[in-house]
Amino acid sequence: MAFFVRFWGTRGSIPTPGRATYRYGGNTSCVEIRIEDKLFICDGGTGLRELGVDLLRTSGGAPIVAHFLFSHMHWDHIQGFPFFAPIYQPMNTFHIYGSRPGDTRFHSLLSGQMRSSYFPVDFSELNANIVANELGEDGTRVIDGVTVRCLEQRHPGGSYAYSLEKDGYKVVYATDNEIDLILGDPTLPIREPDAPRAIPADIVDFCRNADLLIIDGQYTDAEYRKYTGWGHNRATTATDLAIAANVKQLAIYHHDPMQSDKDVEAKIEHCRVRVAQQGSSVFVFPAREGVELRIDY
Amino acid sequence: MADPQNNQPPTAAPRSTLGPRPEVPAVRHAQLPADLVADPLAALTSANEIPVLPVQSVSRPCMLQQVRGPLAPQFIELRDADMILGRADDVDVRIPSSALSRRHMRIESYAFGHRVVDLDSANGVFLNEVRVHSAVMRDGDVLQLGNVVLLYHEGR
Ligand SMILES: [Zn+2]
Ligand SMILES: [Zn+2]
Numbered sequence: 001m002a003f004f005v006r007f008w009g010t011r012g013s014i015p016t017p018g019r020a021t022y023r024y025g026g027n028t029s030c031v032e033i034r035i036e037d038k039l040f041i042c043d044g045g046t047g048l049r050e051l052g053v054d055l056l057r058t059s060g061g062a063p064i065v066a067h068f069l070f071s072h073m074h075w076d077h078i079q080g081f082p083f084f085a086p087i088y089q090p091m092n093t094f095h096i097y098g099s100r101p102g103d104t105r106f107h108s109l110l111s112g113q114m115r116s117s118y119f120p121v122d123f124s125e126l127n128a129n130i131v132a133n134e135l136g137e138d139g140t141r142v143i144d145g146v147t148v149r150c151l152e153q154r155h156p157g158g159s160y161a162y163s164l165e166k167d168g169y170k171v172v173y174a175t176d177n178e179i180d181l182i183l184g185d186p187t188l189p190i191r192e193p194d195a196p197r198a199i200p201a202d203i204v205d206f207c208r209n210a211d212l213l214i215i216d217g218q219y220t221d222a223e224y225r226k227y228t229g230w231g232h233n234r235a236t237t238a239t240d241l242a243i244a245a246n247v248k249q250l251a252i253y254h255h256d257p258m259q260s261d262k263d264v265e266a267k268i269e270h271c272r273v274r275v276a277q278q279g280s281s282v283f284v285f286p287a288r289e290g291v292e293l294r295i296d297y
Numbered sequence: 298m299a300d301p302q303n304n305q306p307p308t309a310a311p312r313s314t315l316g317p318r319p320e321v322p323a324v325r326h327a328q329l330p331a332d333l334v335a336d337p338l339a340a341l342t343s344a345n346e347i348p349v350l351p352v353q354s355v356s357r358p359c360m361l362q363q364v365r366g367p368l369a370p371q372f373i374e375l376r377d378a379d380m381i382l383g384r385a386d387d388v389d390v391r392i393p394s395s396a397l398s399r400r401h402m403r404i405e406s407y408a409f410g411h412r413v414v415d416l417d418s419a420n421g422v423f424l425n426e427v428r429v430h431s432a433v434m435r436d437g438d439v440l441q442l443g444n445v446v447l448l449y450h451e452g453r
Contacts (some may be wrong), residue, residue, distance in 0.1 A: 004430060025433045283427075290412070290433030291424065 001167050003295035005212060006035040009047020010287040012176075012218045012232065013255035015077050020260040025289025028076035028245075029175060029254060030226050031214060033167055037145040039066040042162065042173040042214075044110075047289065050081030052272055055086055063091040067133075067143055069150075070096070071175050073109040081110055081121050092128040095143075099150050099160055107132035143217035151206045153177035155231040163206060169295050172207050176218040178231050179241065180224065189234070193221060196278055197240045204223060209244035211295045214287060215241070219250035220267050232256075239271040245278040252288040319348075359452035360410055361404075366445035367394050375411055378403045382442075383416075396420055396443025410434055410451055418442070 006269045009027030016026040028045030032206045038069045041051065055064050071077055086092045096107045107130070111123030123130075139150040147165040152158060154177055161174035180189070182208040184198025205212050217235030219227055224234045235252050252271065255264050264286050341372035359375040373390055380389035384401035398418035405412045414431040415422040423441040424432045432438075 006431075023437075285427045288432075291427070291429055292431040293428070294415070294430035 001169075001296065002037060002171055003164070003166075003171055003211075004032075004292060005171060005214075006032040006034075006051075006292035007047070007251075007287050007289055008032060008051045009043075009045045009080070010253055011045075011076070012216070012256055013044045014257050015076075015079075016257045021255075022178060023261040023288065024255060025262050026287055027289055028079065029071070031173060032078060032172060033164060033173075035164070036130070037148050038146060039064075040069060040143075040146070040148075040164060041066050042069050043077040043175070044068065044081040044084065045072055045076050045078070046080045046083075049083040049085075052084040052086050054198075063093070064089075065093045065095075067097065067148075068106075069148065069160075069162045070106045070110075071153075071161070072157060073106060073113075074156065074157070074176065075212055077176070078110060078113055080112055082121065087126045087128045087130065090127040090129075092126055093131065095131045095133040097133050097141075097148075098176045099135055099139055100137060101134050103134055104132040106183075114187075119234070151202070154179065154182055159231075161206060163210070170210045171212045171214070171295060172210045173206070173214045175214070176231055177216055177233060178229070179233050180237050182227070183237070187267050189221070189237070193236075194274070194277060196243070197237055199237070199241045199244050203241060204245045207241060207247060210245065210247045212249045212251065212293065213242050213245070213247045213255050214251045216254040217267070217271070218254050218256045220263075220270065222258065223258075232282065235267050235271050236274055239274050239282070239284060240278075242284070243275065243278050244281045247282055249293075250282050250284045251287040252284065256284070271278070299344070355453075359453050360450040361390075361440075362448040362450060363392070364446050364448060366392060366396075366443070368392055368447075373447075375404060375406070377406045379406060381416070383418075392445055394443055394445055397445060401442055402440075407433060413440065 008030040008154045010025050011028050020105065027047035029043040030047030030051060031042040032051055033040040035178055061175065082293065087094065096110060098104055098106055114121060114123040135148065135150055141148055145166060149163045150160045153161055159176040161172060163170060163172045172295050179199060182200055189197055191204055216233050217238040218232035219234050221234055221236055222253045238252060252268060268284055268286045275284055316386040358384040361375060363371045363373065381398050381400050381403055382388060382390040383401040384393055384397040388400060398414045401418040402422050403414040403416055405414065405429040411430060412433045413422060420443040421428050425439055434449045438449040
């Protein structure tokens with residue numbers, strides 16, 4: 001048994017095609033997580049369009065069933081949904097999860113972006129079976145044998161992180177959060193930039209012992225000074241979380257649209273220096289469009 | 298928005314006429330292949346005669362450049378079809394290293410390049426230090442398979 005995790009979009013905020021983002025990609029948030037034959041899709045940014053093309057190619061006409069876990073409904077997390085071709089085929093089923101029983105906000109907001117002023121096809125005309133589903137009272141549910149949990153995050157308008165666990169393996173998807181606003185000692189990063197930051201315990205617990213943590217690490221420390229309150233982490237703070245939670249691999253995700261490939265690499269190098277300074281063995285790397293990881297090594 | 302009553306482009310200049318255009322240097326030779334520049338333009342007697350030359354695109358195949366491991370250094374040309382790399386006798390790209398699995402990696406021809414897939418190899422496929430199951434390749438990527446190191450050169 002293995003988890004297969006494939007990045008279809010790794011950019012934050014807005015698609016950024018072009019030479020500057022050639023290596024890490026310009027499509028916005030979308031990650032495919034496949035556990036045996038169960039398919040989970042974390043966010044539906046513009047990367048989702050190509051995932052749809054791939055699913056049609058590989059399914060060979062068989063029905064497609066997928067569980068959508070949306071972090072939130074900002075554009076860069078939903079824009080690919082109307083262009084996800086499998087939603088136009090009647091034999092396919094897609095579950096859109098809310099954070100708890102009765103929470104159908106994501107299902108209704110997704111249909112909102114397809115109203116006629118925004119998009120030519122109405123949500124009600126989609127041929128696939130699109131089900132408003134939900135996690136349990138405590139934000140947890142076993143879906144097709146996979147334990148899925150959610151955690152509310154700090155982001156304008158709110159957002160959720162998800163963890164997926166099965167047979168002792170664990171992957172966490174946590175994008176669009178600003179842990180930097182809720183640190184235990186908020187001025188420490190200014191006074192002592194290299195000192196480990198005090199991450200709230202519930203976040204550390206949520207990520208504890210993950211084989212892979214995919215996390216919003218949009219900003220460098222210098223950028224964050226300008227964008228405090230915009231809802232995104234310093235990559236260095238994401239690194240401290242991974243160290244504190246004993247994570248194996250850390251994928252820095254939701255790259256800032258202003259960052260070129262070189263900028264992304266410099267940001268990761270900074271995180272790696274931090275890991276070494278703290279004597280940790282967390283492996284930090286940049287989430288990259290078109291890369292698929294296998295979690296069971 | 299387009300106005301169906303008036304869809305003429307405003308003050309469109311006629312294109313590609315070879316009439317007099319004295320002030321504008323029409324063709325820049327510097328970046329053209331030598332054979333395009335040499336013959337037809339050499340005999341020009343005046344700027345009025347400059348012809349618009351057909352563009353020949355220069356194509357180059359995708360390559361893996363092996364820089365470490367047995368058989369290195371070598372260039373491996375990638376075809377527009379799937380190829381298997383490993384140490385077995387019957388694979389498309391055979392590299393006799395004991396650190397490779399018999400069928401180690403598949404190289405798939407992709408719309409505008411290649412994608413590599415680890416075939417459950419013992420020592421894995423590392424792309425720029427990250428152990429990957431599969432990846433779409435980008436120019437300049439470094440692949441490591443056991444003691445074999447390959448650089449990817451995108452074609453055009
Ligand atoms: Zn976002
Ligand atoms: Zn957001």
